[in-house]
Amino acid sequence: MKVAIIGVGTTEFGELWDESFRSLFLSAGLSALEDAGISGKEIEAIYIGNMSAGKFVDQEHIAALIADHAGLAEFGIPAIRVENADASGGSAFRQAYMAVASGMHDIVIAAGIEKVSDASDPMEVLSSAIDQEWERFVGANLPAIYAIIARLHMHKFGTKEEDLAMIAVKNHKNAVHNPKAQFRKEISIEDVMSSPYVAEPLKVLDCAPLSDGASAVVLANEEIAKRLCDTPVYVKACTQASDYFSIQNRRDILTFEAVVKASRKAYKISKIEPKDINIAEVHDSFTIAELIAYEDLGFAKKGEGAKLIREGETEIGGRIPVNTSGGLKACGHAVGATGIRQIVDLVIQLRGEAGKRQVNAENALALNIGGSGATAVVSILSR
Amino acid sequence: MVPRIWRRIRYRYNVIASYCESCGSYYYPQREICPKCRRRGIVKEVEINDEGTVLSYTVVNGRKIALIEFKNGTRMLAEVCGDIEIGSRVKKAFRRYGEDGEAGIIYYGTKFVPII
Numbered sequence: 001m002k003v004a005i006i007g008v009g010t011t012e013f014g015e016l017w018d019e020s021f022r023s024l025f026l027s028a029g030l031s032a033l034e035d036a037g038i039s040g041k042e043i044e045a046i047y048i049g050n051m052s053a054g055k056f057v058d059q060e061h062i063a064a065l066i067a068d069h070a071g072l073a074e075f076g077i078p079a080i081r082v083e084n085a086d087a088s089g090g091s092a093f094r095q096a097y098m099a100v101a102s103g104m105h106d107i108v109i110a111a112g113i114e115k116v117s118d119a120s121d122p123m124e125v126l127s128s129a130i131d132q133e134w135e136r137f138v139g140a141n142l143p144a145i146y147a148i149i150a151r152l153h154m155h156k157f158g159t160k161e162e163d164l165a166m167i168a169v170k171n172h173k174n175a176v177h178n179p180k181a182q183f184r185k186e187i188s189i190e191d192v193m194s195s196p197y198v199a200e201p202l203k204v205l206d207c208a209p210l211s212d213g214a215s216a217v218v219l220a221n222e223e224i225a226k227r228l229c230d231t232p233v234y235v236k237a238c239t240q241a242s243d244y245f246s247i248q249n250r251r252d253i254l255t256f257e258a259v260v261k262a263s264r265k266a267y268k269i270s271k272i273e274p275k276d277i278n279i280a281e282v283h284d285s286f287t288i289a290e291l292i293a294y295e296d297l298g299f300a301k302k303g304e305g306a307k308l309i310r311e312g313e314t315e316i317g318g319r320i321p322v323n324t325s326g327g328l329k330a331c332g333h334a335v336g337a338t339g340i341r342q343i344v345d346l347v348i349q350l351r352g353e354a355g356k357r358q359v360n361a362e363n364a365l366a367l368n369i370g371g372s373g374a375t376a377v378v379s380i381l382s383r
Numbered sequence: 384m385v386p387r388i389w390r391r392i393r394y395r396y397n398v399i400a401s402y403c404e405s406c407g408s409y410y411y412p413q414r415e416i417c418p419k420c421r422r423r424g425i426v427k428e429v430e431i432n433d434e435g436t437v438l439s440y441t442v443v444n445g446r447k448i449a450l451i452e453f454k455n456g457t458r459m460l461a462e463v464c465g466d467i468e469i470g471s472r473v474k475k476a477f478r479r480y481g482e483d484g485e486a487g488i489i490y491y492g493t494k495f496v497p498i499i
Contacts, residue, residue, distance in 0.1 A: 133391060134412050137480065137492070138461050139446045147441035148450050148460075155439070155469050199443040247450060248411060248458045253439070 004225035004232035007036025007218035013332030014182035028214035049092030049112035085129035089339025090368030090377030111216035112337035129371030147199035150288035157303035164287040165192035175326025177356040182332030213334030236270035258376035274298035278361035281342035283369035339368035411457035
């Protein structure tokens with residue numbers, strides 16, 4: 001069954017001191033329902049992407065909690081939390097997609113939420129997405145794993161720290177026009193280059209922040225979508241793959257095998273090729289991750305990712321604009337919400353509602369990655 | 384949380400990989416199932432005492448963390464004490480990794496030092 005997105009909503013991403021875990025999901029969910037023009041009682045199931053409410057806000061069992069506070073307890077609908085580190089949102093979206101595609105449900109919500117700023121060390125929590133026993137134990141954290149990958153990419157392919165800086169600069173520039181973005185402020189190559197190292201060769205401004213935020217989308221089958229919505233956006237494919245958990249076991253640490261597998265499958269199912277993708281939101285938790293995504297998604301040959309950013313091909317106005325929202329780097333990275341936030345931004349673009357960052361696009365791709373790449377979710381959306 | 388390190392002491396004090404007798408593949412860290420042979424695999428533990436080569440590395444929180452490759456193709460993430468670059472040769476050394484607070488147990492494990 002064909003599946004369409006008929007409503008989207010997101011909170012602002014950032015350090016939202018006035019917002020609680022509960023106020024965030026209510027705000028995102030209500031704006032998605034309002035956008036879809038439905039009251040909420042039509043919803044048959046909800047899927048929530050969330051990495052670590054237990055560690056961040058000391059609350060587990062959050063799917064039923066959210067359903068209750070969204071006023072859905074009376075209807076007793078199934079509420080499911082999905083956890084795949086920072087690919088939780090993308091994974092929740094895929095579960096929701098499958099529920100409608102299979103005909104099991106007609107109309108569902110996929111949402112993502114993370115409230116990180118109540119925790120004392122959010123990066124410590126995010127680093128539990130890598131192998132505790134064999135990576136964390138020896139002193140590595142999530143930035144360290146990406147840094148090891150970055151150094152080898154630079155050594156093998158001649159990628160420069162300045163190339164990575166250009167990705168941060170581009171994403172900050174895009175975020176200026178995104179009202180939901182955390183950093184609506186341009187930065188320069190010099191700003192990035194002079195920021196301190198987090199894990200050599202990655203610097204503070206190569207890293208996405210950890211943010212509070214929540215996002216939600218309403219999915220429905222084609223028939224209902226056409227009845228309720230003038231501008232349905234169709235999900236042409238939503239695929240997911242996994243890989244060896246630790247970089248110790250990957251044959252080639254410069255290729256995210258899960259991204260390659262998920263994207264090839266998505267291209268095959270949707271009959272849309274990399275050259276037909278007009279816009280993408282990719283998982284730039286670190287600048288090197290965006291650069292390697294260019295290669296693994298087939299936008300550039302392996303080793304030539306830097307060429308794309310040097311030649312401006314991924315800027316707004318380029319051949320394939322990437323992260324017009326600002327990406328994780330500048331829009332913010334609300335961990336479990338990010339995968340849904342990417343879908344929200346692409347839907348806004350495909351509907352032509354993106355204002356100053358508008359791109360003329362027919363087909364859009366979202367890539368959401370968990371941890372250091374052991375999980376990847378790829379979604380292809382079309383008008 | 385209860386310290387978990389004691390369960391893995393044998394594997395931290397030595398570099399122990401798995402060898403599948405069915406297909407000849409090596410894996411580090413040690414694992415129960417050969418991903419190539421699945422249930423037909425015959426997996427045995429083997430100790431690695433070779434020198435390694437630095438495939439890549441980073442410096443994080445003042446520590447040098449490297450991905451080290453051995454002759455049999457297995458790779459290991461470990462701290463290196465000393466100056467290295469990509470391609471440097473290193474050998475293992477028994478060192479302190481950390482401790483569970485001031486009064487807690489001390490974590491020892493395998494680090495590497497450059498071969499000069």
